[in-house]
Amino acid sequence: MKEIIRKHTIEKYSSKAFDMYFKGCNVAIFDIETTGLMPARDKIILTGILEINGADSQCIQYFAERPEDEAEVIRNTLAVLSRADCIVTYNGRSFDMPFLEKRAAKHNISTNLHYYSLDLYMILSRYSELRKSLDSLSQKNVEFFYGISDTRDDEINGYQSVQLYERYVNHPSYELEEKITLHNHDDVMQLYKLLPILSMTDIHRAMFCLGYPAGDFIVNKCTIVSDGLHISARKGIVNNDYICFPTESTPYNMYINASDHHAEITIPSESIRPGISVIDAQAILNDLSDLERYPAYESGYLLLKTHDKINYMEINAFVMRFLKLLEL
Incomplete structure (x- = not known):
């Protein structure tokens, strides 16, 4: 397993409505990359966690250099998530968090976390008018709508990430690793930048x-x-x-x-x-x-x-x- 830490200077997002519910909370942005959609057979290959703390903000990623590294990825991921009071995801209530818990159970790893799950996709889907305006509520589509798509550096999607990982397992290279991890890194960074879109919802x-x-x-x-x-x-x-x-x-x-x-x-x-x-x-x-x-x-x-x-x-x-x- 490889740990990748990128330092950032990020001010905590603040608005009157957001602060009503989350002021004083340790907020973490979370995203996973997997080999497929079925936790019974597919594996976690990469996790990304953005911790926001001003000049000491950091994006921590755990990358499975081999599929056998999954248990170590999960243990380290849970250790970081345990520091959060609120975990922000995009469709995480339906996918990321259940997938993590089911894969942890496969390895007999406890997931006894006490946190609130803020799923931005669920809020936009159920409590905003965006679905009427956009063909898709994919994260990248919402980023384009909100005008922040040009701040993303990666050029692949989740499906391509899986294909690149299959190539990486057979022929490891820094170039492939960088493409895979950059996609996940940008997902969590962009998701944080999307938090102000909550002002367009019935929060x-x-x-x-x-x-x-x-x-x-x-x-x-x-x-x-x-x-x-x-x-x-x-x-x-x-x-x-x-x-x-x-x-x-x-x-x-x-x-x-x-x-x-x-x-x-x-x-x-x-x-x-x-x-x-x-x-x-x-x-x-x-x-x-x-x-x-x-x-x-x-x-x-x-x-x-x-x-x-x-x-x-x-x-x-x-x-x-x-x-x-x-x-x-």
């Missing part, structure tokens, strides 16, 4: 449905149900199963399973008029001083929805504050 609805980090919790998704607000999440450290029922001091239901760290929380709501439901936020948080600037808070209550309009931003802000302050 608060996306986070409501896809989750976000919240203290020691990773929210999977929120759902408005008939009797309140339901939160599905994962907790970082869990020593024992935990369950609580509504009381005056804890007016919510919560269950945390110690074996898989999964948490289910329901905060009751009340209907003040047909189609309008609210949560007594004051009874749960006591201090709402940092939330009352949002328009859906009034007199200590959080307005969940008005008929078909759901207040995604305000709900997410409430859930993040609630989980960050939760003491178990």
Whole structure:
């Protein structure tokens, strides 16, 4: 296995909406190259991780000089990813992360990572209008649309990368290695440059449905149900199963399973008029001083929805504050 480290000076991306969910998080950009699409038989040949830290930013790549190096590539990759709170990918929820986990399992390698997966492709596909404007939401197509395609140096695609690797295994050369690794390097660098495109998405609805980090919790998704607000999440450290029922001091239901760290929380709501439901936020948080600037808070209550309009931003802000302050 070969480790390739390229140093960069990169400022952390910042916007009002992005910082609401990810300020203070260690963000890593991640991409893999494989011999095919089936983790049952195909292998990981290259991983790339971009860690953003100003002048100390770096892109770390692990290259399998032989197919037998896959286990070492996976171990080193997981060691770097363990430093991240948020892992940014392009279609990573469907491909990169499951592929990595399945290949790790093949080698009996634990993938016990506690991170939030920010899949830019999923957000663009489900929570933006770009699909109506573009023939394809491939990363390179989106780069062209966003006007950053000219900052990419590599000239191959993923399929060509696999072909070059097959040649490399039989006849190793620096030239082939450089072409393969440059493609992966540019994928992660370009993906980071695409983060501002989140401003073209319904990011608060996306986070409501896809989750976000919240203290020691990773929210999977929120759902408005008939009797309140339901939160599905994962907790970082869990020593024992935990369950609580509504009381005056804890007016919510919560269950945390110690074996898989999964948490289910329901905060009751009340209907003040047909189609309008609210949560007594004051009874749960006591201090709402940092939330009352949002328009859906009034007199200590959080307005969940008005008929078909759901207040995604305000709900997410409430859930993040609630989980960050939760003491178990």
